[in-house]
Amino acid sequence: MESGLERVREGVHHRSPLMKGKTYKFSVVCVGTGSVRVVIDDRDPRPVSCDGVPATRRVESAPERLPVDITAEAGATGMVAWQVVSVPPRS
Template identity: 50%
Template structure:
């Protein structure tokens, strides 16, 4: 009888341990409502979580117009560093990892209504959301480039941005 009792106790302990592990995993993953910022060069948002709803048909069209205005360099091009497409309401708030001392270009376009405030290396520029592009040279780049693009009052639409090297590395 003790042999059978030990099997029952062992099975009960295994079930209890498995349940505890599953519950712990659920608690750990269920306690967050946003993604943690990524640390890679093609990373992400620093200050606020982006909208989680799918883009509307209007936003898709605005996104296409903004991307076309930026003249996207393909990701497999040696000059490409990183790019993104964001809702105006979310803005772009990030630190891009660059090679210190190298020269880059940041291209930004906004398609929609209103205007954006673009702050790069402590210099602010206003960008109307009419679909035109803004090209900002980044000469002798820092190791990390803070990029802060925020909507001005009443602005809406989509923002496309891209960082490229000015010339291929040797």
Template identity: 40%
Template structure:
């Protein structure tokens, strides 16, 4: 029969206790398997600030009005990108605004009649496009370029003429 060295018993005990105590700390609010650390907290605080900037730039907060008829909007991390298919009224005209708040650049591709990718800086300044005589479905894809990080948002408004 093999014997465990007396030196290893305290090490195994300490590992077991740390593992068990970590599990009880997670029940306080973090999703299962996700632990907050000071760097995670800093990252989420940074994302929150960047998201607020993007919302403000796109006038998504309550009381912000652009004068157009709001259709839909969304917000994602640059790393996740935006990949949406918007169902719109055929033949109508719309205004698309895309903003990236953070660092680097993203590539925006809008699938209407012609698809030409556009590079958008993550400087918090919205890029606007007029979408005239749209098909029933319009694809909006935004992907982060190398080194890009932050929050990217989009908003579609129907142009009322």
């Protein structure tokens, strides 16, 4: 498991070390005003509102290092927290 907390204006630019090929859940929550842009594994950017509601995404067949980039949209302020946790294999 990995996690972090940053100011929205500073953003998050992190490379999480993972076990290649495993499945993970990525969660992000932003509290403040405006929204942030979340890019995981250098693809599929998604906006997340800074309304305190968590957004999650499943990361299947993870790479050895998972690029996580969270940047503020125009006028966004507040704090952004993120977390990556492993998902147990299905039985």
